[in-house]
Amino acid sequence: MKQALLALLSRFPKLKRALSRLRSRYANSGSVSHGYRPIPKSNIHQESARLRSSWQSQDLPARQRKLVNQQLADYTRGVAIDVFDVLVGALRTINPAGRPMTLLEVGCASGFYGEVLKIKQMPVIYSGCDYSPAFIELGKRYYPEMPLYVEDATQMSFKDASFDVVVSGCCLLHIPGFEQAVAETARTCREYAIFHRTPVHTNRPHRYFQKQAYGVETVEIHFNEEDLLHLFLQYGLECLHTYTLSQESDPDDPSVIHYTRTYVCRKIAHAII
Secondary structure: OHHHHHHHHHOOHHHHHHHHHHHHHHOOOOOOEEEEEEOOHHHHHHHHHHHOOHHHOOOHHHHHHHHHHHHHHHHHOOOOOHHHHHHHHHHHHHOOOOOOEEEEEEOOOOOHHHHHHHHOOOOEEEEEEEOOHHHHHHHHHHOOOOOEEEOOOOOOOOOOOOEEEEEEEOOHHHOOOHHHHHHHHHHHEEEEEEEEEEEEEOOOOOEEEEEEEOOEEEEEEEEEHHHHHHHHHHOOEEEEEEEEEEEEEOOOOOOOEEEEEEEEEEEOOOOOO
């Protein structure tokens, strides 16, 4: 049925574009993310500043954790979950010998990726940090022994090269000062940086959106991929591997392709400025 519907829509591209816009704007508020609205270029600074602290909402942690608990239960039973499997695969790629590695997840929410890595018996000594005290408080209730910290991704308190691997855990897209967040990721990693679940596109500048996430208004940035990879290099991070979680042509411009990707970067001796 689904394939037949997709085939039908492919014959009517204008209808397909209209339905895509409606889905984005009016999706059920029970979905994780919905109601995307582009922020005009003239309002980007003002709106980004206004929504910067959205992820500190007291309402987010419990709403997200309800979904996460089901995913973790499924993953424990052996159900494949792509966002979990991609990070596990990325870590195996950079550590084929399976030596113990220290790992910091920036934007860790309640620290559930620490549990994901434990389920897969990864040789990782996990720490996490998040901008939201409420998320960290919830994480400490679930994982009392796990090192979890309240930190701002753009100015972390960790010393240089504190961790073998630093994972930017699907948070770069919510940080208006994302360049400084990339710089801090590069500063605190010793060997590798992973930018997990990053929305990018081709042939279009960075775009900023307002959206609803778990019922809270937030900002989301979709990056020009070429510019983002150059930014990584500016701060001494060379992209080694790219994992694609999703891919979709733009409904209004076929030359633009949208991706959700995970980038695995190696720290190099000298940043390229």
